[in-house]
Amino acid sequence: MSSLDAVLFDYGMVLSAPRNPQIWSELAGLSGMSEAELERVYWMYRDEYDAGILTGEEFWSNVGASAGATYSPDLLSQMNAGDVRLWGDLNEPMVQWVLQLHRAGIRTGILSNMGDRMSEGLASRFDWIGRFHHTVWSHALKMRKPDPAIYAESASGLGVAPARILFIDDKPENTSAAIAFGMQAIVYKDFDSFTAEMESRGFGDLLRIASSGAR
Structure with missing residues (x-):
């Protein structure tokens, strides 16, 4: 049997697919910037x-x-909604595995660097997010991965x-921490x-246990 009692997931690029290029283009249009310019300033403030x-x-x-623009409250709301849609395409095989883990009663969590x-x-x-046993969104703790305290x-x-606990993340610096x-x-x-x-790694039985729904 597996030596694991819980699986902890990052959200972006693990449970989600890569960002949606069409929505990125829409956000650039809303921002009044080129996609390249938005790319630069989007990541400038993301941390x-x-x-x-x-x-x-x-x-x-x-x-x-940063581009000399002032956005109205309505436009800010549209851009926040667009940001959610930008990262809202799912990595379906991983989400299906998560649902299997939930059905099997295996403890699961999310640990993701994410704003409010x-x-x-x-x-x-996504209602399935509410089925995780524990979620940590970095903004709520005022800290980010790879800070050791967020893993604690x-x-x-x-x-x-x-x-x-098995932690799954797309960034090596986060898994190293x-x-x-x-x-x-x-x-x-x-x-x-x-x-x-x-x-x-000897964890394959967890994939099969989840599929069968038996522990």
């Missing part, structure tokens, strides 16, 4: 948004101000010893390589 230093409205206001309007919008859009919060919320904290971790690239690594 502060994810860390809860900026609200969603402040994030987009800063994006606009993003987490609110995604939780409203996730382990405490799950009620599981770190060594018996999880391992340093005492968790087991996998860098997610694609579903086929993920399942192959699960098998090679």
Whole structure:
């Protein structure tokens, strides 16, 4: 049997698919910038948004101000909604596995660097997010991965010893921090390589247990 008691997921590029290029183009149009210019300023302020230093409205206001634009409250609302849709396409194989884990009664959590309007919008859009045993959105704690304290919060919320938690994230610096904290971790690239690594690490039974619904 697996040595794991819980699985902890990042959201972006693990549970979600890559950002939607059509919606990115729409956001650029709303912003009054080229896609390349929006790319630059979007990431300039993203860490502060994810860390809860900026609200969603402040994030987009800063994006606009960097290009000399002032956005109305209605436009800020549209841009926050567009941001949710931007990252709203799902990585269906991973989401289906999550649903299997839930049916099997295996403890699950989310640990994601995410701002307030993003987490609110995604939780409203996808009811399955409410089925996780514990969720940590970075903005709520005013800290981001790879801060060790955010992994401690996730382990405490799950009620599981770190060594018996598998953390899945697309960024090596985040999985390295999880391992340093005492968790087991996998860098997610694609579903086929993920399942192959699960098998090679001795966790393949967790895939099969989840599918069968038996523990």
